[in-house]
Amino acid sequence: MEKTGRPDQAALFHFQGILLNYLILTHGAGSNRNAPLLVAVANAFASAGTEVLRYDLAFRQLRPHGPPRPGDAERDRAGLREQVLKAREKKPERVWLGGHSYGGRQASILAAETPGLVEGLLLLSYPLHPPRKPEQLRTAHFLKLETPALFVHGSRDEFATAGELKQALDLIPARTQLIEVAGAGHDLGRDREGLALRIVEAFTAL
Numbered sequence: 167m168e169k170t171g172r173p174d175q176a177a178l179f180h181f182q183g184i185l186l187n188y189l190i191l192t193h194g195a196g197s198n199r200n201a202p203l204l205v206a207v208a209n210a211f212a213s214a215g216t217e218v219l220r221y222d223l224a225f226r227q228l229r230p231h232g233p234p235r236p237g238d239a240e241r242d243r244a245g246l247r248e249q250v251l252k253a254r255e256k257k258p259e260r261v262w263l264g265g266h267s268y269g270g271r272q273a274s275i276l277a278a279e280t281p282g283l284v285e286g287l288l289l290l291s292y293p294l295h296p297p298r299k300p301e302q303l304r305t306a307h308f309l310k311l312e313t314p315a316l317f318v319h320g321s322r323d324e325f326a327t328a329g330e331l332k333q334a335l336d337l338i339p340a341r342t343q344l345i346e347v348a349g350a351g352h353d354l355g356r357d358r359e360g361l362a363l364r365i366v367e368a369f370t371a372l
Contacts, residue, residue, distance in 0.1 A: 187216040188258040189288070190249050194267035195233040198226050203266060203290065203358050210362035214370065217258070221249055223269060234268065243276045250283055262369075264288030267325070267352065271304060274315065278307035287315035288369055291352050294326035294334055308337040316343050316369045318361070320350030343372055 189211050193201050199220040208218040224245040225238040234242065246263065253261045263273045263284040270289035277287055295302045315338065319331050326334075328346055335342045345368055347354050347361060354361060 185217060185256055185258045187260045188253045188256060189216050189218045189262045189264060190221055190253060191218055192221045192223055192265040192269035194269055198222050203354060206358035206362040207365060210366045214366050219249060239272060242272050246273060246276055260285040262286040262288060266290040267293050274311060275307050277313040278310040281312045284313060286372060287313050289315055290318045291323055291354060292317055294331055297324035300330060305334050305337055308334060311338045312340050314341040314372050316372050318345045318365060320347045320352060320354050322349060322351045325352060343368060
């Protein structure tokens with residue numbers, strides 16, 4: 167069952183039973199919490215017994231359209247941290263943090279800055295570098311990342327080749343796993359429901 171809060175907040179998916187896992191899931195630079203991929207992933211996790219918060223980052227709460235601006239990232243991470251602390255109040259066994267593209271990048275930076283903040287990361291289409299600029303790697307924090315992470319990557323994603331991403335994952339001291347989606351771009355393709363089931367299976371076994 168979906169329960170929607172105030173317009174500037176995210177949708178919560180509730181289930182009956184003991185709260186074992188809680189996932190905070192956020193969006194990319196050009197989207198919001200209602201992105202079809204996030205909805206599909208949230209539904210799949212909720213069906214498997216995880217409570218999921220689809221969360222609008224701080225920049226999106228301030229501006230309904232457009233990408234984040236310089237200086238937004240720190241505020242976006244602060245908002246994610248606040249949601250993690252709120253999730254801890256529910257006393258789940260595990261809190262997980264995830265996001266698509268920009269949202270996943272901010273989630274991973276936050277986890278690297280605060281070891282032990284969450285028990286796992288779900289990183290959808292991690293933007294390893296800007297398109298056609300492979301020299302501008304966004305991996306400085308990978309060396310400090312001690313949180314297990316599942317990366318989901320489309321084989322046609324312009325933000326990284328599969329080879330580039332695999333090489334970058336070697337920098338991470340924590341346990342990692344990679345799901346490659348054949349033929350998919352940065353949006354990870356149209357079979358969202360099928361992919362979401364693969365993600366849940368792989369992530370819960372991480």
